[in-house]
Amino acid sequence: MTGQAPALGARLVIATHNAGKLAEFRELLAPFGLDVVSAGELGLPEPEETGTTYAENARIKAETAAALSGLPALADDSGLAVQALWGAPGIFSARWAGPDKDFTGAMARVEEDLQDRGATAPEQRRAAFVAALCLATPDGDGLDVEGAVHGVIVWPPRGTLGFGYDPMFQPDGFDRTFGEMASDEKHGVVWDGAGRATGLSHRARAFGELMAALYPEGPPR
Ligand SMILES: O=c1nc[nH]c2c1ncn2[C@H]1C[C@H](O)[C@@H](COP(=O)(O)OP(=O)(O)OP(=O)(O)O)O1
Numbered sequence: 465m466t467g468q469a470p471a472l473g474a475r476l477v478i479a480t481h482n483a484g485k486l487a488e489f490r491e492l493l494a495p496f497g498l499d500v501v502s503a504g505e506l507g508l509p510e511p512e513e514t515g516t517t518y519a520e521n522a523r524i525k526a527e528t529a530a531a532l533s534g535l536p537a538l539a540d541d542s543g544l545a546v547q548a549l550w551g552a553p554g555i556f557s558a559r560w561a562g563p564d565k566d567f568t569g570a571m572a573r574v575e576e577d578l579q580d581r582g583a584t585a586p587e588q589r590r591a592a593f594v595a596a597l598c599l600a601t602p603d604g605d606g607l608d609v610e611g612a613v614h615g616v617i618v619w620p621p622r623g624t625l626g627f628g629y630d631p632m633f634q635p636d637g638f639d640r641t642f643g644e645m646a647s648d649e650k651h652g653v654v655w656d657g658a659g660r661a662t663g664l665s666h667r668a669r670a671f672g673e674l675m676a677a678l679y680p681e682g683p684p685r
């Protein structure tokens with residue numbers, strides 16, 4: 465797909481206050497020549513995430529930003545879901561890091577909870593990153609998609625790339641964590657020639673779903 469993606473709007477708000485996510489969306493959207501502006505740059509508030517699912521929270525963030533900015537807005541609600549912890553920290557992944565965004569502490573808490581359950585073997589340490597995206601327009605339309613990537617929780621954390629829980633998550637089929645992967649490997653997308661996008665990370669996969677939902681007939685001309 466080349467050129468502009470009209471349904472996204474020439475100007476698009478990325479409704480996040482997370483610098484790591486914002487950088488990834490800027491890279492994902494870079495080929496499309498959109499004017500991407502962040503919620504932070506527009507001075508938009510961080511809405512309370514009162515939903516009980518990733519999708520609900522993504523919609524809250526996207527609708528709030530679209531209504532306040534008068535522009536289409538793309539939001540992401542995501543998290544790390546650890547199977548032995550019944551999906552925790554899940555939608556509370558950001559909250560586990562506290563107001564100081566201490567992900568070293570949040571990762572230690574995940575490991576402690578796994579240790580408390582005696583989860584030492586890799587098969588007891590299964591996890592997925594999940595991302596729900598919502599694209600909302602100021603007139604009230606919304607489009608919801610999700611993506612996930614499965615893997616295993618490692619300890620100690622490895623790597624300094626990425627953000628959040630990346631250093632403790634090793635996706636299936638790799639011997640490196642997301643913290644050890646360059647951005648292009650973690651969330652780069654590959655187009656299949658028919659306008660479909662695939663990728664490794666939850667966010668890249670959700671982005672591929674978004675493009676497929678926006679353009680079911682293939683790339684816009
Ligand atoms: O690729 C990722 N690599 C590592 N960690 C990740 C990733 N994706 C989500 N995560 C974790 C950290 C993040 O803080 C939380 C999402 O929480 P979430 O509320 O969706 O985002 P947030 O509060 O950081 O920013 P905002 O709500 O303004 O978009 O899950």
Ligand SMILES: [Mg+2]
Nearest residue numbers: 482513541558
């Ligand atoms: Mg948040």
